[in-house]
Amino acid sequence: MRISELSRRSGVSIPTIKYYLRDGLLPAGRATAANQADYNEDHLRRLRLIRSLIGVRGLSVSATKDVLAAVDEQQGDMHLLLGLVLGALPVERSGRPPRRDGAEEPAGAGAAAGDAAEDVAALTAEMGWKTSPNPPAAQVVTETLETLRALGMDYDWRSLLPYAHLADRAARLDLDQLExxxxxxxxxxxxxxLTVLLEPALLALRRLAQEHHSAQRFSNG
Amino acid sequence: MRISELSRRSGVSIPTIKYYLRDGLLPAGRATAANQADYNEDHLRRLRLIRSLIGVRGLSVSATKDVLAAVDEQQGDMHLLLGLVLGALPVERSGRPPRRDGAEEPAGAGAAAGDAAEDVAALTAEMGWKTSPNPPAAQVVTETLETLRALGMDYDWRSLLPYAHLADRAARLDLDQLExxxxxxxxxxxxxxLTVLLEPALLALRRLAQEHHSAQRFSNG
DNA sequence: TAGAGTGGTGAGTGGCACTATCCACTATAG
DNA sequence: CTATAGTGGATAGTGCCACTCACCACTCTA
Known part of the structure; x- marks a missing residue:
């Protein structure tokens, strides 16, 4: 098929498809002439996948490119693939870097700062999780703990432990579906x-449950 | 205190603070002269909160503004407040709208499209969740189901049910900590x-658990 | 053989989160 | 008192990103 059909069937405009081609997100079609190329169903599937990651999930174009490259390179070894995918993914959301600010220790709130990284190590040890040396996900947990503490909310790994058990069960569910x-x-x-697109849905389910239980507990009329 | 001290203690640059003031994210200080104002600890706390939502969590400035307004307006009724906060929050991530594309039905994959919204209704009914009529979070779940189906992954509300149970327990944990x-x-x-800042950490925990269980199941060395 | 469509490329757009500069003025050190 | 640094307020500019437009020589279709 040619680009117009690809556009029609995917719902993505031609200029945008050209942009993805230029940026290497979408592989080039098979050239049949100087200005003519042929795209197939794989291109269509890939394009739909790209739109899902960028448009629905909100990944940046460059993150999407990295993730797709990881998928293409390591189709054989599922564990290695998952590792690459997880590594290539931005863990929280798109790409804006948190901009290390050298903020002063909060004066009031008695929460000792401590080393949040050690907390995360303690948490993974307690859960029996064995992971690669420095997974970006662990960094996210560390940063979250640091942030909560900086805002005066003495939170430590023990507070996260029940959530970690839930995460463990969620991960088992995820992997069951890969079989x-x-x-x-x-x-x-x-x-x-399953890893990426499900994320907003899981958070949304938590929000729905929060709303329900909040009504149960705090309703006053 | 004046703006320079506010900047020093928060780690936020003076121009950025001015920008937040102008945009109404941060309330103005008490004016002591034509070009002199006084800020207090509340401003500092608010500023740190803003930086956490924008810089750590990645909310857009306008979403942050809406959320903070909701927090300020409804301090009395916790349930109403949670509802406003949840409503004001963008549910997935920042703000890029998913751009409704009129993509054609995927030809191959036998998954019937069906009405994803009905699936979500069935799910909340099964969970016994009572929520406001049209929560944005439900919309997110609906869209996720639609996306997965459009990509040929016949996924329905039953596939999400075990996750919903985990979400239910997570929400109980959340509310316990508000007491x-x-x-x-x-x-x-x-x-x-607890609702917003914890989100990336929860997803990160899932990733850590995925990596662990993936190694358990697929390791070949 | 006209007209629409094609691929490829460079330049332009709009939105966002800042950031730089300027201004009249104030606080403070000497 | 002056000199200097700092202040709040405002306008304009910056850099990035995800597109989007315009143009080109060419090719396919009627």
Missing amino acids: GAGDPLQQAERALL | GAGDPLQQAERALL
Whole structure:
């Protein structure tokens, strides 16, 4: 198919497709002439995947590019693939770097700062989680703890432990769903979808449950 | 204190503080002269909160403004407050709208499209969740289901049910931690922090657990 | 053989979160 | 008292990002 059909079937405008081609997100079609190329169903699938990651999930174009490259490179070894995908993914959301500010210790709130990184180590040890040496996800947990403490909320790894148990069960559910997938590329894509696209939905479920239980507890009329 | 001290103690540059003042994120200080104003500890706390929401969590400035306004307006009724906060929050991440594309039905994959919204209704009914009529969080779940189906992954509300149970327990944990807070404003802020700042950490915990269990299941060395 | 469509490329757009500069003025050190 | 640094307020500019437009030589279709 040519670019206009690709555009029509994907719902992505032609200039945007060209932009993705230029940026290497979408592989070039098979050239049939100087100004003519042929795209196939794989291109369409890839394009839909790109739109899901960028448009629905809000990944940046460059993060999407890295993730897709990881998926393409490591279709054989599922664990290695997952590691690459998880590593290539921005862990919180898109890309704005948190901009290290050298803020002073909060004067009032008695919470000792401590080393949040050690807290995370204690948490993973308690959970029996064995991971790669310095996973970006651990960094996120560390930063969250630091932030909560800087705001005077003495929070430590013990406060996170019950959530960690829930996360553990969620991860088991995730992996259960990878079992019966098809060829390696599809399996890789499925892993990506379940990890990434499900994230906003999981948070949304928590919000719904919060609203329900909040009504139960605080309703006054 | 004056703006330079506010800047030094918060780690936020003076131009940025001025920008927040102008945009109404940070209330103005008490004016002592034509070009002199006095800021207090509340301004400092608020500024740190703003930086956490924008810099750590990645909220947009306008979303942050809405959320803070909701916190300020409804300190009395915790349930109403939570509702406002949840409503004011962008549910997935910052603000880029997903751009409704009129993509064609995926031809191959046998997954019937169905009405994803009905799936979400079935899910909340099954969980016994009672929420406001049209919570944005439900919309997110609906969109996620639609996206997964459009990518050919026949996913329905039953697939989400086990996650919903985990979300339910997470929400109970969240609300447990709101019990012993101080004055209404602080309680409101705490609700905000626990709902919003914890989100990336929860997802990061899931990633850590995924990595661990992935190693357990797929290791080949 | 006209007209629409194609790929490729460079330049432009709009939005966002700052950031720089300027101003009249105030506080403070000497 | 002056000199200097700092202040609040405002306007304009910056850098980045995800597109989007315009143009080109060319090719396919009627």
